[in-house]
Amino acid sequence: MKLYFAPGACSLSPHIVLRESGSQFDLEQVNNQEKKTKSGTDYWTINPKGQVPVLELDNGERLTEGPVIVQYIADKKPDAGLVPPAGSIERYRVQEWLNFITSELHKSFGPIFRPTTPDAYKAISKENLGKRFDWLDKQLAGKLYLMGDKFTVADAYLFTVLRWSSRIEIDLARWPNLKAYVDRVAARPKVQEAMKAEGLVK
Numbered sequence: 001m002k003l004y005f006a007p008g009a010c011s012l013s014p015h016i017v018l019r020e021s022g023s024q025f026d027l028e029q030v031n032n033q034e035k036k037t038k039s040g041t042d043y044w045t046i047n048p049k050g051q052v053p054v055l056e057l058d059n060g061e062r063l064t065e066g067p068v069i070v071q072y073i074a075d076k077k078p079d080a081g082l083v084p085p086a087g088s089i090e091r092y093r094v095q096e097w098l099n100f101i102t103s104e105l106h107k108s109f110g111p112i113f114r115p116t117t118p119d120a121y122k123a124i125s126k127e128n129l130g131k132r133f134d135w136l137d138k139q140l141a142g143k144l145y146l147m148g149d150k151f152t153v154a155d156a157y158l159f160t161v162l163r164w165s166s167r168i169e170i171d172l173a174r175w176p177n178l179k180a181y182v183d184r185v186a187a188r189p190k191v192q193e194a195m196k197a198e199g200l201v202k
């Protein structure tokens, strides 16, 4: 398998899951501004949606959409326990989290990063994110991870997205459970490995 990624982007989530699951994989870095891979391929030919992540399977087929990619990787390595079995209520709970993270958090950050977005829009988006964080902070009270004691693919995704808060001057210290959660996930050896491989930490 090969993961197309951009350092620190949402592709960090499947990157973490690849390492946490003990999968064999290659990495190919993408310049998201120029839409070129490090080896010089036009990225539009890899993903016509022009976005990371893409997971290229061993048969050459390509899978897109982070929340789906992480489940695919985890399902291939069931012993790693990164997703509950398909069909169980717990699996739907993980999917409930993935959908929340993608639609209510991930996609709120994009316009805030963009220099052309009007300031008033950015302010409203940040306020909305703050309300989501108020709720999330309560959900994490007394829990190690979103699903309880066990780290799942949803944590890889939530961690990836919460990391972006500092870039838009949202201080997670306002939400003690969220802050402790991010520190806890960041301390996992495989998460450290993924961040080092992307050049995010030394």
Ligand SMILES: N[C@@H](CCC(=O)N[C@@H](CS)C(=O)NCC(=O)O)C(=O)O
Pocket (backbone or CB within 6 Å): 009, 010, 011, 032, 050, 051, 052, 053, 064, 065, 066, 067, 102
């Ligand atoms: N729906 C996609 C969204 C992926 C996405 O937003 N990727 C961003 C990086 S976090 C990207 O590649 N943006 C570049 C662009 O849209 O030009 C998914 O969930 O995988």
